[in-house]
Amino acid sequence: MRFHVLITSCVAAAILMPASAAWAGAHGGAKVSNVEELPARDGDWSDEEIARGREQLIRAFDAAWVRILASGKDREILETEPESQPGAAKGYIVRLVDCLPQPEIAHWPEEPVGMFKDILETGVIRQLTQGVPETPQNTSWYFSGVSRKYQDAVLEEIEKHYDVKLKVETVVLPPGRLPATSILNDNKIDFISQLNATGGNSQGMRRRVSRRFSCTMSASSQFIHIPEDSKLVEEIxxxxDLIARPDVKICAGPLTTQTARAFMPKHIVKTKYINDLTGCDKDVKSGKLDVIVNPLPDLSIGGLKGYKSVHTLIVAGTPLWVATEGIACPSDGNPKTEDECYEINRP
Incomplete structure (x- = not known):
């Protein structure tokens, strides 16, 4: 299927990241975008075409990912990450097989309509990322390289199948909780990169309900890290064991905070959104907090020594996200608040 790419210039460079930085994955560490000034992707589409176009984008993501799995390209990517220790990512990136490597039944969408057709015809696709610093002091650094390369591979498969060249425009939000569902609903972005775990919540709703989601592309376990000289080593x-000890104070990074708070609502959970590895290490060693919970199986991967790791046997995965229908996120008029979303006709 051949699509002719049109040249567009409706988005100012000051609003979006430049093309050279467009392939950011989950965490860009880039300047925050002015979402208010972004043009929406709209067209003269019926409600059916809007829904079908969104679903086609998700199915294209899935068709591409399944082919990456079948070819073994995902394993090749793991051999290169993280940059500081090539191949080490094989020890902590988990395969969550909600999509099997069976391309014969993972069909590419035919007869694109709505937003998916517009993406292919304009050659522009817009993603949402988060501006977390890209440094080894952040847990996300050990996962974002894999996420970026996985996403690159998915878009390359789509380009190859539909015979297009896609330019990725990146919208960046600051660290912390994100009004991502609202931005999706407003058609300011086409998809959310691997920012959010499938099982979590955003803006007062389960993400599995408030958005469409693709196959899980990256997944990781959660580990409790206890100082080796702490009596907790023998107790947790x-x-x-940790759930039974609400007196134990926890430090978590952005990849863990929702999970920790949900499973341990009685605990004190302090979240470090920036430099969580070094920040948590400092607070634990000073006695402010007791343990660290994050997705690294061994903190020595991040350069921290003197901890014993305990596997929680919890696994969280991240897909790509696209808008769904029947979700409303009314604005309170304050861009600094996170508006609550709700299902218009809840079953």
Whole structure:
């Protein structure tokens, strides 16, 4: 299927990241975008075409990912990450097989309509990322390289199948909780990169309900890291042990905070959105907090020594996200607040 690419210039460079930085994955560490000034992707589409176009984009993501799995390209990518220790990512990136490597039944969408047709015809696709610094002091750094390369590979498969060249425009939000569902609903972006775990919530709703989501592309476990000289080493051998000790104070990074708070609502959980590895290490060693919970199986991967790791046997995965229908996120008029979303006709 051949699509002719049109040249567009409706988005100012000051609003979006430049093309040279467009292939950011989950965490860009870039200047925050002015979302208010972004043009929406709109067209003279019926409600059916809007819904079908969104679903076609998700199915294209899935068709591409399944072919990456079948070819073994995902394993090749793991051999290169993280940059500081090539191949080490094989020890902490988990395969969550919600999509099997069976391309014969993962069909490419035919007869594109709505937003998917517009993406292919204009050659522009817009993603949402988060401006977390790209440094080894952040847990996300050990995962974002994999996420970027996986996403690059998915878009390359789409380009190859539909015979197009896609320019990725990146919208960047600051660290912290994100009004991402609102931005999707407003058609300011086409998809959210691997920012959010499938099982979590955003703007008062389960993400599995408030958005469409693709195959899980990256997944990781959660680990409890206890100082080797702490008496807790002998007392906490499992997640259940930690749950039973609400007196134990936890430090978490952005890849863990929702999980920790949900499973341990009685605990004090302090979140470090920036430099979480070094920040948590400092607070634990000073006695302010007791343990660290994050997705690295061994903190020595991040350069921290003197911790014993306990596997929680919890796994969280991240897909790509596209808008769905029947979700409203009314604005309170304050761009600094996170508006609550709701399902218009909840079953």
């Amino acid at each position: 051998k499992s997640l259940d």
